[in-house]
Amino acid sequence: MLKIPEVNTPREFNLHGLRGISxxxxxxxxxxxxxxxxxxxxxxxxxxxxxxxxxxxxxxxxxxxxxxxxxxxxxxxxxxxxxxxxxxxQGGSDRPGRHSLFAKAAENSYGSVDLWKTDFCRVGMLRGVGWAVCSLNPATRRLSNHWISLHEHGHVAGFIPILVMDVWEHAYLLDYKPSERGVYIESFFSNIHWKTVDERLDTAVPAYAGSVPR
Ligand SMILES: [Fe+2]
The missing domain is CATH 1.10.287 (Helix Hairpins)
Incomplete structure (x- = not known):
């Protein structure tokens, strides 16, 4: 017997007063x-x-x-x-805490948070319409940054999104020129809720804190 189809409800977000994103x-x-x-x-x-x-x-x-x-x-x-x-x-910050799960995972995967960020930002500057996504490979506990074209092309099966950045032009055209995507990306970073990012890591792999490879 056919069940009732899935129905999704829009989620509420309180995102007033961000830095650089009106x-x-x-x-x-x-x-x-x-x-x-x-x-x-x-x-x-x-x-x-x-x-x-x-x-x-x-x-x-x-x-x-x-x-x-x-x-x-x-x-x-x-x-x-x-x-x-x-x-x-509102009130986010541009860097994860030094001892946060994300900082440890980025250091493990890229050598440093700075190098991870450089890669993520450059992925976000790729020409075209899409997303920059930092994902966790649960099998290796490593992070990697990915370009997603449109919304559906470029996902790696089984990888879990940990940090997601919209770089479709509608994400910043009211605030910046099309050529100023890099400025928008810095604004995005200044508003990141790193606690949520850490919670995603922790949820993705139970007891993640004790399992980050060295
Ligand atoms: Fe969007």
Missing amino acids: DQTMAMHLTLYQGYVTATNELIEHLWAFLKDGTVDHEGMPAYSELTRRLGFERNGMVLHEQYFGNLM
């Missing part, structure tokens, strides 16, 4: 995020309608295929925005 940008961005939630729910509902007869027939396959591909775009757009908003806060 309230106007955040209000627009949160509205855009809600659109991804709506589109994700609609696509899931459409796809479930195909299944209600117990199969997808030959005639239905082109629409079923296209909707399934679009769901990858919309659902990743929804989730990445939640992770992005979730790792920002």
Whole structure:
């Protein structure tokens, strides 16, 4: 028997008063995020309608295929925005604490937090529309930075996003020129909620604090 399809609810984020990212940008961005939630729910509902007869027939396959591909775009757009908003806060800081889990993991993976940040920022400067994501490989406990095109191309299966930065132009066009993405990236860094980042590490691998390889 077919169950009720998944329904996602937009999450609330209090992101007023960030440094270098205006309230106007955040209000627009949160509205855009809600659109991804709506589109994700609609696509899931459409796809479930195909299944209600117990199969997808030959005639239905082109629409079923296209909707399934679009769901990858919309659902990743929804989730990445939640992770992005979730790792920002008013009163954030541009560096993790010296003894934080993230600092230890970055040092283990890159040799230093500075080199990790250099790599992450350069990934964020790649030409095109997408995201810079620092992910954890739970098998090795190492961090690595990745470029995600659009919302769905470039994820490594099984890797867990730890820090997520939106570099679509809508993330900064109200505050900066298109050529000033680097300034926006520095603004992003000045607002990072490192406690959330550490919690993601801890959740990704239970007892992470004791398992960072040396
Ligand atoms: Fe965005």
